[in-house]
Amino acid sequence: IVDPVLSRLNLEAHVYDIAKHFLGFLSLGIFPLFVYTVLRSFIDSLGKTRVTMMITLCSLPINLVLNYVFIFGKFGMPALGGVGAGIASALTYWCICIISFIIIHKAAPFSEYGIFLTMYKFSWEACKNMLKIGLPIGFAVFFETSIFAAVTLLMSHFNTVTIASHQAAMNFASLLYMLPLSVS
Known part of the structure; x- marks a missing residue:
């Protein structure tokens, strides 16, 4: 795949x-x-x-x-x-x-x-109600994280050291982002 x-x-x-x-x-x-x-x-x-x-x-x-x-x-x-x-x-x-x-x-x-x-039996109605709330949240999280993944994919023509350096910088940026998010 x-x-x-x-x-x-x-x-x-x-x-x-x-x-x-x-x-x-x-x-x-x-x-x-x-x-x-x-x-x-x-x-x-x-x-x-x-x-x-x-x-x-x-x-x-x-x-x-x-x-x-x-x-x-x-x-x-x-x-x-x-x-x-x-x-x-x-x-x-x-x-x-x-x-x-x-x-x-x-x-x-x-x-x-x-x-x-x-x-419990599967309920299409309950599933539909959960999707009304969950899909918008899921799409928001997906697009937020896929932006960072897209940048990595765009960098793929660079050499391995450059990509690894980018990943290290992204991990550090993610850490800085998660600290205030966790507090909030």
Whole structure:
């Protein structure tokens, strides 16, 4: 699926292979990331934002250790470089999803709702009502983040060091953006 996009970026052959495999392994964590997002919203809706903050903070050391293991090949694992970062991120998404499941299932006040005990029928009407609210928000977030991704894609004709430097600068800018956003 990513071949048509990556082939148009005129990447160096080794960068192309790393990007393709990174995205392939990262995609294994997309489903648990989406599930975690729903579970996080449930936790936040009960006013327990500190719980989601702790889960997110737990993801940092998990991702750090997994990156160390898979990028540099520690504890008997092969050194996979950038591809290992994709594996580490996917496994981190699975970990935070499982942690959220356990907290919601076992800890009060979440366990009192018993959301995993009953399977409800799918409702098109409820889905339609949620889409009325969610689609505009989703599009706003999509366009906000896709602008930054578009700049990266436009830079693809530059060499690897230039692109990596741009990514480092974008990460720093994102950090500066997230600090006031978090406070607000």
